[in-house]
Amino acid sequence: MKTSNPMEKNRLGFLTIASDSSQARLGGLLLVNASGRPLEFHCTAAVKPNRAQEILYGPTLGQYLCGEQIGMALCNALKHRPAILLTDIKDVLALRPLVDFPLLLVVTEQNKRQDFSGLLVKSHLGTRKVCVHCDYEQDLAKGKAMLEISAENLDLQEPFGRIAEAISEAQGGSRKQRVA
Amino acid sequence: MSVSQHSESESNSGRISTTPIDLAMPVTLFSSGWQTALHRSPKIDVKSCPIEGPFPGVISFELRDKLPAVHRFVFADEQGTLDLALSPRGHGSKNSRRSTGRMERNKNQPATRIKPPAHTVKLEERLWYLLQPSLEELLTEASLQLPFDPFPYQIAGIAFLFPRYAAVLADEMGLGKTMQAITSVRLLLHAGQIRRVLLICPKPLVTNWQREFSVWAPEIPLNVISGNAEQRAWKWNRPDAILTLANYELIQRDHRLLRETNRPYDLVLLDEAQRIKNRKGATASAVRAIPRLRSWALTGTPVENSVEDLVGIFEFVAPGQLDEQMRASQMAKRVSDYVLRRTKDKVLTDLPPKLVRNAVIDLTPAQRESYRLVEEEGTVRLSRLGSQASVTHVFELILRLKQICNFDPVTDESAKADHLLAKLEEIAASGKKAIVFSQYVASLERLALRLRSFGSVQYHGKIRPRIREQVLQQFREDPHTHVILMSYGAGSVGLNLQVAEYVFLFDRWWNPAIEDQAINRAHRIGAAGPVTVTRFLAQATIEERIDEILEQKREIFEAIFSSQGSIPQNMGFSQKEIFGLFNLHSPQGPISGAA
Numbered sequence: 001m002k003t004s005n006p007m008e009k010n011r012l013g014f015l016t017i018a019s020d021s022s023q024a025r026l027g028g029l030l031l032v033n034a035s036g037r038p039l040e041f042h043c044t045a046a047v048k049p050n051r052a053q054e055i056l057y058g059p060t061l062g063q064y065l066c067g068e069q070i071g072m073a074l075c076n077a078l079k080h081r082p083a084i085l086l087t088d089i090k091d092v093l094a095l096r097p098l099v100d101f102p103l104l105l106v107v108t109e110q111n112k113r114q115d116f117s118g119l120l121v122k123s124h125l126g127t128r129k130v131c132v133h134c135d136y137e138q139d140l141a142k143g144k145a146m147l148e149i150s151a152e153n154l155d156l157q158e159p160f161g162r163i164a165e166a167i168s169e170a171q172g173g174s175r176k177q178r179v180a
Numbered sequence: 181m182s183v184s185q186h187s188e189s190e191s192n193s194g195r196i197s198t199t200p201i202d203l204a205m206p207v208t209l210f211s212s213g214w215q216t217a218l219h220r221s222p223k224i225d226v227k228s229c230p231i232e233g234p235f236p237g238v239i240s241f242e243l244r245d246k247l248p249a250v251h252r253f254v255f256a257d258e259q260g261t262l263d264l265a266l267s268p269r270g271h272g273s274k275n276s277r278r279s280t281g282r283m284e285r286n287k288n289q290p291a292t293r294i295k296p297p298a299h300t301v302k303l304e305e306r307l308w309y310l311l312q313p314s315l316e317e318l319l320t321e322a323s324l325q326l327p328f329d330p331f332p333y334q335i336a337g338i339a340f341l342f343p344r345y346a347a348v349l350a351d352e353m354g355l356g357k358t359m360q361a362i363t364s365v366r367l368l369l370h371a372g373q374i375r376r377v378l379l380i381c382p383k384p385l386v387t388n389w390q391r392e393f394s395v396w397a398p399e400i401p402l403n404v405i406s407g408n409a410e411q412r413a414w415k416w417n418r419p420d421a422i423l424t425l426a427n428y429e430l431i432q433r434d435h436r437l438l439r440e441t442n443r444p445y446d447l448v449l450l451d452e453a454q455r456i457k458n459r460k461g462a463t464a465s466a467v468r469a470i471p472r473l474r475s476w477a478l479t480g481t482p483v484e485n486s487v488e489d490l491v492g493i494f495e496f497v498a499p500g501q502l503d504e505q506m507r508a509s510q511m512a513k514r515v516s517d518y519v520l521r522r523t524k525d526k527v528l529t530d531l532p533p534k535l536v537r538n539a540v541i542d543l544t545p546a547q548r549e550s551y552r553l554v555e556e557e558g559t560v561r562l563s564r565l566g567s568q569a570s571v572t573h574v575f576e577l578i579l580r581l582k583q584i585c586n587f588d589p590v591t592d593e594s595a596k597a598d599h600l601l602a603k604l605e606e607i608a609a610s611g612k613k614a615i616v617f618s619q620y621v622a623s624l625e626r627l628a629l630r631l632r633s634f635g636s637v638q639y640h641g642k643i644r645p646r647i648r649e650q651v652l653q654q655f656r657e658d659p660h661t662h663v664i665l666m667s668y669g670a671g672s673v674g675l676n677l678q679v680a681e682y683v684f685l686f687d688r689w690w691n692p693a694i695e696d697q698a699i700n701r702a703h704r705i706g707a708a709g710p711v712t713v714t715r716f717l718a719q720a721t722i723e724e725r726i727d728e729i730l731e732q733k734r735e736i737f738e739a740i741f742s743s744q745g746s747i748p749q750n751m752g753f754s755q756k757e758i759f760g761l762f763n764l765h766s767p768q769g770p771i772s773g774a775a
Binding site for chain 2: 027030032035036037038039040041042043044045047069070072073074076077079155158159162163165166169170
C-alpha cells in the first residue's frame, strides 16, 4: 500500500461485509476519489468460521472475522492508502488497531438498532451519525476535518450499496469464469 | 521366665507401671518349624502391571488462519480532457425548469445507477460501471453544471448511453435525445473514458447542434468541419480536436481522409441515423468505414419504411447483430439490449397535449374541374400502358393531383389557402405562432405571397443554408413573425420550434413517421402550451385515399417496439398500395422507385 501521496487526502475507503446464501461472509472495500468515482475495489472470497472457531472465539468471533481477517486482507490489497475508512459493520472496528488511518462506523438504516454503547463513541458527521472505538476517539476529529465540507452533500451510506452490488457481480462473474 | 504385674492404684491414676517377677521356671530352647519359617523368603507371587496407558489424543486448532483470498480491481484514475474548473454561467431563458447551474439532488427520489450492458463481458469493466456513483450524484458536481434539471427519463437515457459501446437512442421526437447524448458525451469526457468524438448530423442541423452544445456543454470545444478541401483536411487532422462535428455529405466527400486516420475515434455519434438506413448507399458505407470504438445512433424513426432500415442502422452500431431474414421475435430479442425507445405519452405526462384534427376541405370549383380532368386523363394513360406502367408513372399522376389539391394551376385558387388564411388571422391576433408544412416548395412560395401580412418566413431547400439560422431566429424572436413555411425535407428533423402552438400540414407526406417528426418541432419539451395540429385533406381526392393508408401504417408503427407487436415489413407505400390508389393492379417485376 502506497502512502504519503498528496492525493490521498481525497481518497475515501468504504468497507462492508455481506453474507451469501450459505451464511458465509464476503468483504468488499471500495476506494473512491473526491467525486465518488471508483479507484479501487477489492473483495474477499467467502469466509465461513468452522465449529471450533465458533466455540473458542465465542462472542468475539465477529470481530475476529470481520476485523482481523476480512478487514485486514482487504486493507492489505489496497494499492493506495485511504485518507479515512468508513464501514457500516460494527465488528469491522476491530481492524482499527491494525491500521494507521482513521476508521469510522457509519450509522445506517440497517445497523441503527444495534447497541453502540460501551466501547464506542458516537458523533455526527454531516447528516449522518458516526461511531469510533473509544480507544481511537481522535478519529472523530480527523474524520470531521476531512469530511466537514462534503459531508452535507455526500451520502455516506450510498457507497455501501454499490459495494454490495459489486460483490454480488464479482461472485457471479467468478462462478461464470469457473464454469467456463 | 518372668511376667509383668500391673499395679491397680497406679492404673487408676492414669499411669501404668510394670514390675518384673522371676518365675524361676526352666526354659529349654528348641527349634520349631514355625521359627524356621520365619527365616525363609515369603512365598508371595508378585505380578507387575504398568500403570501408564497410551497418551490421550490431542486435537489442535490453528486459530490464526491465513487471511482470506482477495480479488483485486484497480481502475485507471483517468483525468478528463476538459478543464473542470468552470465558472458559473448565466442563461436568459424563462423556462421554469431552468436550474441555477448545479443540479438539485432530491435525496428522497431513487437514484439512477449505471448498469453494465449485457454485451460487456469483462468483469473489471462491469464492476467499473456498477461502482460509479448515481448519475444524480455525478451531475451535482460543480464542474457539470446543467442549464436545466433533466427529467427522470432523461437521466435514465444517459444511464443507458453511458456504459454502451453500441447503442440506439430511439426516443420519440421531442423527448430530448440531443440533451441526453450531449450529457452522456460530457460525462464520458470528464471521466476520461473518451477523448475524441465525431458527431455526424444532417447539414441543416449543424448549427442546431452547435447551439445545443453551447447550452448543455459549453466547455467542450467544437471542431466543425467546413470550408474547402484543404481547410477540411486540416480540420480532420487536428490532433487537439475533442469533438468534431460534420454533416453526412462531408463524411461521404472526405471518406478517404477518415479511413486513413490511424487513430480511431473513441465515439462516433450519428444524429438522424435513419440517413444510413440504405446499407448499399455511399453515405452508409462511408460512415461504417470510420474507425471507432463506440457507435451510437440517435433516431426518432428507427423503422421509417421497413425493418431493413433498422438492419441498416445496426450495420453501423453492432455489425452482424441483425439480418433481414430474421424472424420478428428473433430481431426484437437481438435489439433489446441496444435500443432504448420511450414515447411522450409514457414519460412526459406533464407535456401540454397535442390535439390532432383533420380539416376536410372542399376544393373550389376551378380546382375540382382541373382535378377531374387530370385524373381522368392520367387514369386512362395508365390503363393504356398496362403492364408497362411503372411506379414512376403513377407518381407523376399523384404529384399533379396533389398539387391541384393545393393550388389550381390555372386560376391559382386554393381552398386550403383560404382556410389557412382564416385560421392564421385568429392565431396572429392572439399573438401566437404557426408552422405550415408542405411537400412542395412551389406551394410554399405561393403561400408566402398570400401570408405576407403575417410576417411569414420560409425554410426549405431554396433558402440558402447561411441564412437559415437567421430565419429560425426571426421566427422565434420577432413578435410580428407569426408563421414559418417549411418543407418536410428541410424542417422536419432536429429543429426546436416550441414557440409555435399551431402546426398545419398543408399536404400529406407519404410516411407517418415523417409527419410526426414535423409535428414534433413544436410539440416537444419546452412547449409553451397545447399544440394544435391541423391536417388538410381535400375531400373526395387522392389525399383521402392516401390518408386511409397512412392511418393504418401509423397504428402499425406504434407497435414496432412493443414486445407483442409484430415488426411490419413495410412502413412506406408498397407497390401494390400505390397502384391501388387508382384501382390499378401492380405489374409484375421489381419497381425501382420506392415510396
